Amino acid sequence: MSPPIDLQEVLESEIKEWHFHIYFHQKNEQEHQAALQLRDAVLRLRRDGAFVAVPLWRVNLAPIGPHPVGSYEIWCPSESFASVFSYLCMNRGDLSVLVHPLTKEERKDHEVRNAWIGPSFPLDLSVLSESETVPLQYPSLKLGYSSESPQLSLEARKRLGANVERTLEGEKEAAKAPLDLIML
Template sequence: MTVTPPPSADPARIAEYHAHVYYRPETKAEAAALREGLGARFAVRLGRWHDALVGPHTASMYQVSFAPEEFARVTPWLMLNHGGLDVLIHPATGDDLADHTTHAAWLGQRLPLRLEALV
């Protein structure tokens, strides 16, 4: 019996990646140091600090955007340097719900998301 694999999605449709770095008031200095390290080492766009909840996020955070070509450099560095911070990394394919859920990877703890904000 031959099993046909499911259709695959083309990674070429990934426009960029987003890393959401979550923090609490007591970890904001650690988040700032991580942000400074990212900005100094990589070709990334550092988003604004969001102390108030925004979009699907249930904790304070900032977003780091980077090109697909930077993924293999940025992600391993984040894996080794995120410390006690939780980080959501996801592609931007145009399907916000899938990008934040089934296409996502977490460093640290997986935090709940307000998925209704994505539909």
């Protein structure tokens, strides 16, 4: 199956919210403390405006749901994804981080749409299901799926893409879009 190239379809399926699960071996005091220090750092940076990231108040001291070790989750809207991902890549230490999108297909999100920062852990996927709708988290922030910001129109997106293609014409290292896909 080929990846979709229809602009409308791609925009409608864009992921707007993410989870980062910070893992630590619950009987390893050093890892547990490192995980809590990372959580506190994320909270301070959120307070200071570095990004929007909401750690769940609960820190799991034992396996829970699909997660096989101690963990906590950080919710992040797409508006801050790159900043949070970058921060965790650079500052996770020896901890592992599961990254997955939030869609109505929980099992797929954890199984095939996931990524790991650091070594991966086996998950218990049997506890995950599919829901009718995307689970909204923190809609009061008006970010992610709850965003009220106006989106670029399809025409504006096409103009932006055409401008990028024109700008990159002189860049010999940049791959060019196939001619049948360029939207002028």
